[in-house]
Amino acid sequence: MTSQPSSPKRALTRDAVLDAAAAMVKKDGPRALTMRKLAAELGTAVTSIYWHVGNRESLLEALVERTVADLGEIRAQGRTPAARIVSVTRALRRQLRGHPHLVAMVHERGLTERMFQPATQALVHEVHAAGLRGTRAADVVRSLLFQVVGFVLVERNRERAPVQYPGDEGLWDEATAEHDPALAKGLTGPPDPERLFLLSVRAMVDGLLGPAPR
Structure with a gap:
């Protein structure tokens, strides 16, 4: 054969x-x-x-x-300025979470700002659409970028060193929670990063798009 x-x-x-x-x-x-x-x-x-x-x-x-x-252009989604801005932050978080080692390489070579350019450009466009201009618009964009990056760093740190974050069952009881059992239960259980991210970013966006602080 x-x-x-x-x-x-x-x-x-x-x-x-x-x-x-x-x-x-x-x-x-x-x-x-x-x-x-x-x-x-x-x-x-x-x-x-x-x-x-x-x-x-x-x-x-x-x-x-x-x-x-490959990180490419980020496109906002949603019907309101706030929703569209939140969608940009979520897309950036997904990108950073999906390429941790490659993102670190980009940072080491001093190209971080270039990497963030698509997300920054999308935020600038949506912040302008929300009616903000000038220094206040720049502050809003940078505040949101800092929030995303800081959140991702905390997530990565917890994943890399879980031994540093043992169960909190012994830390919270009725006394330490100031007689708030629901709060004690919430702090004892494992965090939900996605829910916490949306909660914090939505609160930030609502505050940042509101009346200018004195």
Whole structure:
């Protein structure tokens, strides 16, 4: 019996190299990415990797550029200015949560502002649509960006070091909760990040779009 001819090996491309490198970084972080491991993952020689993307530093730079581009344009959704602004913050949080190691690489290379540009541009447009201008509009945009980034950092910290956040059952009782059992129960249970994020951002947006403070 004659053996069937094997299928031709798929040609290696720059995009394929970047796809594999991005997957490795997303799984284990930038430090785990080596040219030798990447070549093994792709079933090719290290020299082929160098030919397509250059050295490791060039590869990391290409990943950063691609990450910034992949984050893409953020489109607001909703019928009211407040709802549309909240939708932008939610989209930015999803992006940051979905690419933690790649986002860290972007930050390390000083391209954070560029990475945030699509979300910032969307917020500027919606804040203008809400009737705000000038310094007050800038303060609103930056306050919301700080809220999103700070929230994501807290989430990531809890995930990376859960031992630092043990159960709070022993910390809250009727006395420490000032005789508010519902509050004690709420503080004892695990937090719902999505609900807390929406609660805090909606409150911020309502306050920031209201009358200017004295």
